[in-house]
Amino acid sequence: MDPTSTLDEMKRGRPTPRQAAGDQGRGCTPDAARKAIVFPDGLIGCPEWRRFVLLPGPPGSPAMRLQCLSHPSVCFVVADPRRIQPDYQLTVSREEMHDLGLDDSETMILCTLTVRDDPPTVTANLLAPLVVNPRSGLGKQIVLADSGYSARHPLGAARGPDERPAGAGG
Amino acid sequence: MLVLGRKAGQSLVICGNIVVTILEVDGDRVKVGVEAPREVSVLRGELHAEMRDENLLASTAGSRGDQVVLPLMSF
Numbered sequence: 459m460d461p462t463s464t465l466d467e468m469k470r471g472r473p474t475p476r477q478a479a480g481d482q483g484r485g486c487t488p489d490a491a492r493k494a495i496v497f498p499d500g501l502i503g504c505p506e507w508r509r510f511v512l513l514p515g516p517p518g519s520p521a522m523r524l525q526c527l528s529h530p531s532v533c534f535v536v537a538d539p540r541r542i543q544p545d546y547q548l549t550v551s552r553e554e555m556h557d558l559g560l561d562d563s564e565t566m567i568l569c570t571l572t573v574r575d576d577p578p579t580v581t582a583n584l585l586a587p588l589v590v591n592p593r594s595g596l597g598k599q600i601v602l603a604d605s606g607y608s609a610r611h612p613l614g615a616a617r618g619p620d621e622r623p624a625g626a627g628g
Numbered sequence: 629m630l631v632l633g634r635k636a637g638q639s640l641v642i643c644g645n646i647v648v649t650i651l652e653v654d655g656d657r658v659k660v661g662v663e664a665p666r667e668v669s670v671l672r673g674e675l676h677a678e679m680r681d682e683n684l685l686a687s688t689a690g691s692r693g694d695q696v697v698l699p700l701m702s703f
């Protein structure tokens with residue numbers, strides 16, 4: 459899927475018939491990638507950012523865009539933190555997961571990626587992941603206090619076999 | 629800001645179901661207990677501020693030009 463056309467589609471508020479038909483026909487994009495994700499409490503410190511849509515990254519990329527529907531300038535780059543740290547674990551109790559309407563088998567975990575300019579580095583926020591129930595489309599940002607995870611986990615050493623040359627998205 | 633004087637052992641009740649109790653006062657340190665429903669998020673102020681700042685910084689990453697975003701997406 460071309461992220462640009464999806465963004466345009468979103469700004470117009472409804473898909474074009476061609477795009478809608480294509481979505482139904484192909485079925486290669488997970489449902490969770492298309493429907494809105496609602497964070498009822500917003501994100502931490504940003505309670506007005508509630509409704510988002512997840513847009514796939516370039517083919518082969520482990521990252522996606524998380525576009526805010528109410529604030530067009532708000533667009534995160536997110537990835538599954540287990541692609542960054544394979545033993546990553548949510549230190550959240552079963553009761554808390556239940557409160558979120560989640561169980562272990564269906565939880566989608568995303569962490570935000572940030573570009574820091576000086577010096578130029580990419581970091582991942584492993585301390586405060588976004589936890590999403592793909593079935594209900596509900597999400598919550600939780601802080602794994604006392605977990606030892608960093609809010610600025612450097613990705614410099616994380617390049618691996620998934621690395622693709624820039625511009626491979628066409 | 630509502631300012632209330634409290635002593636150790638005394639508490640505040642917020643919204644009827646959040647109880648903040650002053651457990652201990654020792655010099656410039658105050659130990660506070662919070663009883664709240666599980667869905668109520670309780671964070672130390674500085675951690676909340678750090679996460680807010682991190683969210684604000686990260687919130688523009690996906691809107692930046694392809695030279696920035698594409699390498700970011702192929703980490």
